[in-house]
Amino acid sequence: MALGVGLTALRQGAVLGTTALRRRLLVSLEINNKDKSYEWFLAWMAHQAGEPSKGNVALRSAPWVRSHQLSVETTVEQRKNGSSSAAFKLVAGPGNHYINYKGAWMQVKRERETRSMQLMSGVPWETVTLTTLSRDQNLFPQLLSEARELAMRGQEGKLVIHTAWGIEWRPFGQPRQKRPIQSVVLEPGVAQRIESDIKTFLERRQWYADRGIPYRRGYLLHGPPGSGKTSFIQALAGSLSYDICLLNLSERGLADDKLFHLLSNVPERSFVLVEDVDAAFNKRVQTSEDGYQSSVTFSGFLNALDGVASGEERIIFMTTNHVEKLDPALIRPGRVDISELINDASPKQARILFERFYGEGERVAGISNKEVEKISEQLENIVHDEMQNGRRISMAALQGLFIRNNAQEAIATCRDLFTTRTIAPL
Ligand code: ADP
Numbered sequence: 001m002a003l004g005v006g007l008t009a010l011r012q013g014a015v016l017g018t019t020a021l022r023r024r025l026l027v028s029l030e031i032n033n034k035d036k037s038y039e040w041f042l043a044w045m046a047h048q049a050g051e052p053s054k055g056n057v058a059l060r061s062a063p064w065v066r067s068h069q070l071s072v073e074t075t076v077e078q079r080k081n082g083s084s085s086a087a088f089k090l091v092a093g094p095g096n097h098y099i100n101y102k103g104a105w106m107q108v109k110r111e112r113e114t115r116s117m118q119l120m121s122g123v124p125w126e127t128v129t130l131t132t133l134s135r136d137q138n139l140f141p142q143l144l145s146e147a148r149e150l151a152m153r154g155q156e157g158k159l160v161i162h163t164a165w166g167i168e169w170r171p172f173g174q175p176r177q178k179r180p181i182q183s184v185v186l187e188p189g190v191a192q193r194i195e196s197d198i199k200t201f202l203e204r205r206q207w208y209a210d211r212g213i214p215y216r217r218g219y220l221l222h223g224p225p226g227s228g229k230t231s232f233i234q235a236l237a238g239s240l241s242y243d244i245c246l247l248n249l250s251e252r253g254l255a256d257d258k259l260f261h262l263l264s265n266v267p268e269r270s271f272v273l274v275e276d277v278d279a280a281f282n283k284r285v286q287t288s289e290d291g292y293q294s295s296v297t298f299s300g301f302l303n304a305l306d307g308v309a310s311g312e313e314r315i316i317f318m319t320t321n322h323v324e325k326l327d328p329a330l331i332r333p334g335r336v337d338i339s340e341l342i343n344d345a346s347p348k349q350a351r352i353l354f355e356r357f358y359g360e361g362e363r364v365a366g367i368s369n370k371e372v373e374k375i376s377e378q379l380e381n382i383v384h385d386e387m388q389n390g391r392r393i394s395m396a397a398l399q400g401l402f403i404r405n406n407a408q409e410a411i412a413t414c415r416d417l418f419t420t421r422t423i424a425p426l
Helices: 002-025 036-048 056-060 139-155 190-203 205-211 229-239 256-264 277-281 298-306 347-358 369-388 395-404 407-417
Strands: 026-032 070-078 084-092 095-101 104-117 124-133 161-165 168-171 216-222 243-247 270-274 314-320 338-341
Touching (some): 026 036, 036 084, 036 124, 036 139, 124 139, 190 216, 190 338, 229 243, 229 270, 243 256, 256 298, 277 314, 347 395, 369 407, 395 407
Parallel strands (some): 161 243, 216 338, 270 314
Antiparallel strands (some): 026 124, 070 084, 095 104, 161 168
16 A cells, blocks of 8 residues: 555656646747737748648658648638639648757647637637747747748738628738739829828828827729729728728628727728728618628618727728719718719720820830820720710720730720710719
8 A cells, every 4th residue: 555655646746747847947838819920820830831832742841740730721812803713821730749940849739729719700719839948938039020020021012901700800812912003094183182182191190189080081982883993992002001901891790899890900001991882781771692681780880980999090991883872971071081983984094094005115015106196096086986975985894905905906996895874974
């Protein structure tokens, strides 16, 4: 019996001893998925494994793959024209992994809490815990800043689009190449008016604060489809190094309280973009394409627009093809400060777009500058004539025409693309 007691005591002692030793010698860092660095860290780990698209070779040489537990993260990017692309990233799955970072071994433990979910977003809680020897703890900040730099490098000079995930904003798809603002050809003066308004607004934070006015600005771009509303907003965001938070009011499961939360927690330096705002509320009840009625109410939307804490910056852009359907309560100052008509192609716009496409000189377009000048003048006259007869063409249709044809073909066939419009003339 004495031996038994002795052995038990010894075993317990050993366990306590190991725990104490662990505590003294090891140091852990916990990152949970509420923190931005969580995504950065997983991406950094995936990066250590090499590009997944390069296949297994890169994976075999990865320092952490010995763990055999991988998860795949797929980002699908759906473009407006219907095409989509998917990118895969292999990240460390739940379980234990070991990495060697600058000569120090680290244990990476990824855990998922299956019993409780994050309130409202429904995403399970996750943590990764990095454990290493105490003497190597100075490597943690280095590793994290490397991970952050990697994440930032991927986004530099790019436009990031966020979408709502429950009550959170998350980057959607890969960061996109910025579009030069001059590539969106609007009526002379329109782009400049919006640009200078927003720049003035951004310089007046203190002015708003001193007067206790909520620091927010709303823009409404209205006009027929394919006139460049969305393209302009994206280009403008890019030129100011802002991101875009795309808000879809018809999204299933979006309710007033979630909307309020989303609009009060927009990531820094982002525009909120609400497209086709008329479709969402034309009858003050909101119906998605398949007839599903979401629980965002019109008054809930107005509340969310107004309810941002003063001092916090909020810039919202709304687009619509039918401004006449909008409730006047939505377009009053404070909610929409600037409203601009972005119309079908005017003669001047058509000419400028034509010159952008074919005016690169003989080398690219196989057409002399003189000829470009001549044909663009013809096009300007055609658009003018057609407008006299109440017929218009969208900028998107012109773009399609110029992509598919050479200059002579484009001018010869363009009249077929004009349609009768009842929309307000210029
Ligand atoms: P909207 O939001 O008004 O429906 P988009 O911005 O989505 O229009 O434009 C659709 C397509 O047409 C884009 O590929 C864009 O490049 C082109 N486009 C439309 N308007 C213009 C414009 N004013 N200048 C240059 N391209 C345009």
